[in-house]
Amino acid sequence: MELFNDLVIPVGSSHLTLIRLMLYISASFLFAYTGLLFGSVFLSTRAASKAKKYNDFRYQKLAQDLIKVGTGITGMWFGLGIVPLLSFILSYPQLLAGTKGDVVGYLIVALLVFSMAVASIYVYKNSINFKSIFYSFKTNVRSKSESIVEEYHSLDEDIENTGSFTGIWGILLLLVSTWFLSGATTYAYDHSMWGQSIFTMLLSANTVFKALLILSMGVAFASAVYLFYAFSWQDGYKFANDDEKELSKKFVRKFGLYSALLIPLIYAFQIVSIPNNALSGLMFVFGLLSLLFVVFFAQSIYLTKSSEHASGVKYGFMFIMISFAMFAAQDQQAFHISIAENLNNISEIHNKAEEERQALYAKSEEEPQVDAQAIFDTRCVACHKFDTKSVGPAYNDVVPKYEGKEGDLVKFILNPTPQNPAEYPAGMPAQGLSPAEGKALAKWLLDKVLGGGEKEAEPAAEKPAEEQTATK
Numbered sequence: 001m002e003l004f005n006d007l008v009i010p011v012g013s014s015h016l017t018l019i020r021l022m023l024y025i026s027a028s029f030l031f032a033y034t035g036l037l038f039g040s041v042f043l044s045t046r047a048a049s050k051a052k053k054y055n056d057f058r059y060q061k062l063a064q065d066l067i068k069v070g071t072g073i074t075g076m077w078f079g080l081g082i083v084p085l086l087s088f089i090l091s092y093p094q095l096l097a098g099t100k101g102d103v104v105g106y107l108i109v110a111l112l113v114f115s116m117a118v119a120s121i122y123v124y125k126n127s128i129n130f131k132s133i134f135y136s137f138k139t140n141v142r143s144k145s146e147s148i149v150e151e152y153h154s155l156d157e158d159i160e161n162t163g164s165f166t167g168i169w170g171i172l173l174l175l176v177s178t179w180f181l182s183g184a185t186t187y188a189y190d191h192s193m194w195g196q197s198i199f200t201m202l203l204s205a206n207t208v209f210k211a212l213l214i215l216s217m218g219v220a221f222a223s224a225v226y227l228f229y230a231f232s233w234q235d236g237y238k239f240a241n242d243d244e245k246e247l248s249k250k251f252v253r254k255f256g257l258y259s260a261l262l263i264p265l266i267y268a269f270q271i272v273s274i275p276n277n278a279l280s281g282l283m284f285v286f287g288l289l290s291l292l293f294v295v296f297f298a299q300s301i302y303l304t305k306s307s308e309h310a311s312g313v314k315y316g317f318m319f320i321m322i323s324f325a326m327f328a329a330q331d332q333q334a335f336h337i338s339i340a341e342n343l344n345n346i347s348e349i350h351n352k353a354e355e356e357r358q359a360l361y362a363k364s365e366e367e368p369q370v371d372a373q374a375i376f377d378t379r380c381v382a383c384h385k386f387d388t389k390s391v392g393p394a395y396n397d398v399v400p401k402y403e404g405k406e407g408d409l410v411k412f413i414l415n416p417t418p419q420n421p422a423e424y425p426a427g428m429p430a431q432g433l434s435p436a437e438g439k440a441l442a443k444w445l446l447d448k449v450l451g452g453g454e455k456e457a458e459p460a461a462e463k464p465a466e467e468q469t470a471t472k
């Protein structure tokens with residue numbers, strides 16, 4: 001945890017906006033995918049237990065298709081689950097920097113438990129697939145020899161048990177992970193929890209209702225995805241006959257509708273339990289939009305009752321996705337309002353640090369200018385005066401020709417070339433100056449001789465020179 005908090009750097013306001021955007025995108029994916037995965041396992045285990053109860057292979061096939069909803073695309077658990085969780089772990093501390101809110105621990109628990117849930121669910125998926133293979137094997141062999149069937153009976157039982165065992169574990173672990181995820185996001189905006197025990201976070205009404213909301217919306221989402229693949233997609237799930245198709249549709253529709261009825265209720269409790277310091281008009285707008293799209297979803301799923309409206313499935317799928325996006329926006333908006341002050345602090349700290357850095361930089365640029373006088377005093381004064389010739393020519397005689405040609409003067413000072421060999425046969429030896437020093441000296445000389453005739457600094461520099469000549 002220390003490690004992640006040490007990664008925090010005070011960033012400017014544009015970076016903060018970027019981090020907030022990342023958090024929002026992560027929240028959308030994470031809420032939606034956690035929900036979808038839960039809905040997928042939940043519905044699949046329901047179908048599987050029905051298959052067992054009625055010994056009906058049609059439900060077995062349905063259980064198999066339903067688990068594909070949340071696990072069908074390779075690596076989706078990683079891209080849509082683990083990655084957003086990691087970005088939560090990296091982003092939240094950035095925005096909570098300087099406060100007492102330490103959200104990282106809860107998020108890490110969510111991440112670990114989520115990974116375990118995924119492992120269980122994939123074992124569940126495989127045992128469901130095996131079960132189906134066994135089933136077709138049994139039905140094919142049965143006619144040939146009863147004894148062979150007997151032999152495989154115990155294997156079949158084993159797989160059956162593994163299936164229901166890992167299915168239930170998958171559901172439980174996912175419940176815990178969602179609970180921590182929703183707790184962590186609530187904790188981030190409910191400042192009254194900071195410094196309190198973990199139970200304050202887990203048992204807060206907002207945590208519980210948010211978790212329930214993610215799960216119930218997930219069941220709605222999973223049913224929408226299933227119906228979409230089964231009825232509206234060319235290469236979707238295949239059915240042996242219309243009878244099986246009807247049965248599957250009815251089963252999934254029922255859960256879709258039930259969850260859609262439950263969602264508004266949970267939503268209301270969830271919104272009411274958001275702490276005052278996180279409330280804002282925009283947050284309510286997002287919340288209402290999210291609810292509105294759940295209603296649209298329910299409508300379009302309801303309409304699939306008659307097969308003419310089967311295309312409504314497509315919209316149901318879309319509506320529930322938008323609803324999830326709005327839900328994530330509502331959550332992030334609550335977080336944003338609650339830490340608006342802190343965000344100002346962070347960018348102020350950043351701006352201050354930036355200013356200091358700028359000032360330091362500017363100073364280091366000026367340094368050679370300040371030094372010009374000193375360099376003259378140590379390196380040039382032996383051979384040069386301003387108004388009288390000594391070993392070298394008087395500056396007042398030679399510098400004016402460099403008016404408007406500072407570059408040439410720099411070149412000469414850095415690398416003297418013979419100018420007046422008649423009078424100075426030995427020329428001027430190179431003084432081994434750095435380019436910055438040469439530049440500063442040239443500027444200083446031009447300024448003294450040409451520009452700053454009336455400048456107060458000049459008499460101070462020239463008088464000693466005059467006095468020196470006077471004493472000579």
Ligand code: HEC
Pocket residue numbers: 375376379380381382383384391392393398399412413417418419420421424426427428429431441
């Ligand atoms: C050892 C003596 C000596 C020192 C030290 C010396 N100069 Fe000179 N400087 C000369 C002589 C000699 C000339 C004339 C060279 C010529 O005309 O070829 C000269 C010429 C110049 C000129 C005129 C160039 C021109 O185009 O006529 C400038 C400007 C000048 N020096 C600047 C400096 C500066 C700045 C320093 C200190 C960093 C410096 N000099 C240090 C001996 C010196």
